[in-house]
Amino acid sequence: MKENLIHRAIDVLDANFQEGGFTIPSKGLYPFQWKWDSGFIAIGLAHYNTDHAKKEIETLLNAQWDNGFIPHIVFHTDDDSYFPGHDFHRSDLHPLSSKKYKSTGMTQPPVTGFVLQDMLRIVEDKEDMLDFIKGQIDKVYDNHVYFYENRDPQNEGLVYIYHNWESGTDNSPVWDDIWDTMNPPEYTFERKDTTHVDASERPSKREYDHYLYIIDIAKQNNYDDAKIAELSPFLVQDPLFNAMLIKSNQALIELYEIIGGNDDKITYLKKNQERSIAAFNQKLWDAELGAYVHYDLRNNTPIRHVSSSSFSPLFAAIPSKERAEVLVNTMMERFGGDDKYLCASFDPTNDRFNPRKYWRGPVWINMNWMLYRGLKEYGYTDIAERVKNDSIELVERDGFFEYFDCRKDTGDETRKGYGGDNFSWSAALIIDLLK
Template identity: 35%
Template sequence: MTALLDRPAPTAAGGLSLRRGAARVLLGNWTGAGTVPSRTLYPHQWSWDSAFIAIGLRHLSPRRAQRELESLFAAQWGDGRVPHIVFNPSVPDGAYFPSPDFWRTSTAGARAGAPRERETSGIVQPPVHALAAWLTHRADPRESRRRGFLPRLYPRLVAWHDYLLTSRDLGGGGLTAVVHPWEPGMDNSPCWDTALARVTPADPAGFRRADLDHGHPADRPTDLDYGRYVQLALDYRDAGYDDRAARHRFALEDPCVNALLIAGEHALAEIAAYLGEDAAPHRARADRTTEALVDRLWDAEAGLFLARDLADDTLVRERSVAGLVPLLTPGLPGPVVDRLVATLDGPGFHAGPTALVPSYDLTGRAFDRTRYWRGPAWFNTAWLIERGLRTHGRHRHADRVRTAILETAGATGFAEYVDPTTGEGRGARAFSWTAALTLDLLAAEEAPREAQR
């Protein structure tokens, strides 16, 4: 690890090496088994954070990247779901809400197979894990084989995807659905406003928001939205986390979640072939899900994919970054790719000074440049779009996004997210997935140079 840190790299603010700074973030947020997103705001292990973190950690320590994913999947439920939070028992309950005593998964989730020995949340997050596992293996195949990394993780990844495409196909159209705004990872996106309006918020006297201890209220979801999040989680808990028994007042098919599921199926095909298993079922499922994604969520007029609200089976007419992430999907029709790139270049998502992609349409009715997922630009979605652009050979566009990520990450101290109009860092600093994805892009940037030498 030391040798890697000492290699020359671009410089960040303050003269520190960008690579060295990113590595220090990940080392500082490591807990011994996994990595917290932030030492202050997020003191436990988060699901899709750990996947992104593993993608960056593999450039520092492939073994530690493997452990990152293994520790997360050690808390997988019997029904296949991977919980969005795995709680650290050494952290006091009051340090984060909702805490284990709110979720009560070891008892309320018993019939769904929640682990008895680990406390987790009862909802999920986007499935970046199969892609992360395959990339982690490729970073050091010899160490991966020695530890039996893929043979142990592969059946767990398959069970995870099976859960999403069976228990969570609530619309019956071949896509997975989310049942809480925290599940797609874009908590307070304007895409959820109409669906959330159907939910009576929980009594604010019944809980205390720990996030406001470390985040500015102007950056965070409103109290009204937060009360609705709490009520939805209570309803799901009271239904025993049973997807078929629960009365879902919030159920949507999200384009980002489903695009990541497709990318994950392609990764599972690679893993299966490597292990001598049949890769054809994964490729077939990726193709079927791609067809369903285009059929159910593509909107040519909007120029991107839209979420579908299953309450009335209609598309949500809000344009968010989630609708651009399907660029990751290799089987998209050419005209759809062309239209997505045009949207990325248009006034709604081309932010100018930062070149990072805002989380919501800059010209949209609900745009807010500082409030969480209602406008700010995030590094993980930019990384996904950069990878998607390369998938379709749009390298000039991808280079622009990559440069923006590297410059902005270093200038903001690896911020959680940024104001898309100014590049000012917002939210937490020393944020793990920002650091991890910076390392990944630095490694990709240097690979051609190494080849030339």
């Protein structure tokens, strides 16, 4: 059974691997290379095809801009089955953008640092992988410098995101409070996602108006970070995004220590690591909710909702033992009932929870993978095992879908997963969980 699932996962990944040396997240729905998808995918690939794993990361990093920025989508082809494409995003507006690759002008959670470390953990030929890492690591370092120098206008140790697509958790109910502060124009455009996936499982047209409007403001300012910090109606310190940066930062420190030399870089990373963790615990912890929350930097207010992003700091060793205990209790009380699979992407006790709609409730395998690792690290072995087994059960029963219903009883015998099918990171991370 286990071997069979691994074989099926490998088939998914192989079918999604493209000639250009990267893996699409899901055929039809997502036909290009996505930043954080590529990272998770490389972890799966490292278990059975080291060349593809290396290629995945190399291809992504080739699209890096001269200021260290790594875009969220690299448009390797002219495929028009996705909206908005490169002609809407116009990365060429930024003076330091890649001249070779068309991309978006926004980024995604910085997973690449810890991915390199995981690739080293997984492969047998450590020396060969270390050689590869030596050739790539400075690009990831430059990316972290980019974040610290350009995405932290008040020099707090926490970086901002300026778009919900940068968070990776696109239509999370967390953003609803921000949409309430905006009134974008009604755009005329042709959605492509809803031709691939049932519209009830995707964001609404009005939500897309908000998404496009924020990009328009960034474009009017040629994707200039300082201008975006000043003008974007969406400016958020996201616990998931910052936890990924902290996790990757730690990985870079440890990898540079193995490589040797690079003392100046290690010093820089350590300095930022310390102040980031301190700021994270100070600013993003909500004692009343017993969870980490997002902070709306534009409107100067915490966004007081619990989501799966609230638990991601466990993966980055951010909470103290005591705080981790409070956090895990919150998770089990709100998300962990016997009638549910762990872990819903949004608080099931909240009115905004929707078990079928994308990031508004369903279970995501990448979030579960991080949660599993974090829980294990803090000694919550039983809960970690439950997260792992729930993930495997869902994929085994429903297929390698993009997201899954967290309710054990949906009242629907013909249930399946939601969103895109043959979804790459679901396959990649199941391989890692099963190995």
